[in-house]
Amino acid sequence: MVISSSGQHAALLALDWGSSGLRAFLIDAQGQTLASRSSAMGASVMDGKPQAYAQALEQIAGDWLQAQPQLPLPLLACGMVGAKHGWREAPYVDCPASEADLAASSVEVAFGVGQHLRILPGLRYQPQGMPPDVMRGEETQLFGALALHPGLAEAACVVMPGTHSKWAELRDAKVRGFATQMTGELFALLRQHSVLGRLMPEPEAATDSSAFLAGVRAARDAGHLGLGHQLFAVRSLGLTEQLPASGLADYMSGLLIGHELRAGLAWRTAHGLGLAPLLLIGEPELCARYEQGLNVFDGVVALRLDNTAPTGLWRLAQSAGWLQLSH
Template sequence: MSNYFGLTPQLLSLDWGTSSLRAFLMRESNVIETRQSGHGIQHLPSSGTAGYEQAFAEIAGDWVAQWPQLPIVACGMVGSAQGWKEAPYVRCPADMQLLASKSITVQSGLGPDILIAPGVLFDVPDALPDVMRGEEIQIAGALLTNPQWAIRSCMLLPGTHSKWAQIENGRIVRYSTYLTGELFSVLSKHSILGRLMPAEGDSKSESDPAAFELGLATARRSGPGDLSRQIFGTRTLGLAGRLPLASLAEYLSGLLIGHELVSGMAGAGDLTSVPLVMIGAPSLCQRYVHSLKYMGQSADAVLDNTAPAGLWNLAMASGRIA
């Protein structure tokens, strides 16, 4: 096996989502090189298996040609029912050994096979069922690099579908999903609220911390059933001249994030006794850090992309690397 910039790669890992595909060349849990393409499972260059094979070849074909024995692991929507091949959900409580044992393989089209991680299902009586696919690998990456959190911690992964996961003894024991990011996108782009808001990127659109905090405050003092009324308030605050039209999106963002935090913190229990760890894009995490502080809570750690470390963890647990 040849050296790559003086290092010998040990793993090729893929974080394959709905809208994008990221590939990582790795050694000893460290990323040597990262590549990204727009060929998520909904944007393949062609349909069916051929589309997945082409997308993989385009992003990593030269790596496979140079190191044909390199093990390959993947996570994300590529293992969903709409993906390359379905890796069925495993049930909570779930740890890395269970994820590794239930992973499936698919032929890459270039010779070696690809190990695809399953998602995680939370389904207990008297509670809404919940699913995650990809976040479990990010959590595994955080636990690999910070094993002290495996004892007991709360993991917050903000995003389109925000996750609040409770970790005990290295296992995901329960979690909740909040449609915060997607709800903001739908309401601001495809509802009557958006008609008053400047278009995204418009010079009239502006950051307004006061409007954002008004949304947080409204969520914090809300009662049962208030959310839909408060959402409509995004429109009436503009019509009544209480907020500039350019600030309505900030108010709506604060309102939705605030409701998520009120519910998420209540479900997490006593956060003074367990670490609250945030994983996600830095700009979004910063917004959540500010929101948590406004609500009287702090994050004990904020991590960027932990998926590569989680995929390394999967490769070790499955015996793909020593």
């Protein structure tokens, strides 16, 4: 049995297994994280090969698993590991979706000597007459936030900034719908490959907060001018030296995040969440940037949380009766 230095017993090995990385958490029956590790072995480097996944799991948690061969630790994963080209596909569950809906649609994959990993599905949201939207991993963060703050179950708007930011509607302890914004990916593409990136100094200068806020304000006040027009201002402001080169990346970040906030806040209102709490979940520095941006729009952040995936994995395992009982 795996026991932490404080004498607590592990009840779950939880895996947050996304495209770009793998994080493993040993969690006790009460939801406390006893130990955590991370590796770069994300789904995007696995090339869809089962043995590559099994090897990555062995590398990150082999010693934890060998510590108790008689009474194997339950393993539960969320994220791209369950995608079509992941380890095993856990097909999307449609919104609105509860904890129980996710648990009921999980799949299992065998590895090592008689061991099993359970993989949670992602969510699909199909608004009337519009294209579908999808998430994998963020649904688990949403249930983690609910576990930490049960008061959010009635209604909340949750923003999860990142490569593909998600804006989600929580209602009656279910995920009722969500909208993706490609903000982080667009920033990376434009920074690395576009004509705009060429004017930006390398390596990245210190953050220019006033340039960031100028970009957010420009997005807020864009009127009929779209993102495709405003982005070109990064170049023209640089060429005409109306903005120093050191501020161009932050101005562009402000434009992109500002357009996300503008669309997301309108989405929140359209979903009747204007008076519900507004949450930010994710990497603290990025969430702080979003909170600064929301200030420009008079948006009030009720709560900022770091990655709630481990708590979500524990909560789903607990509800489904998958935790290892202590003795």
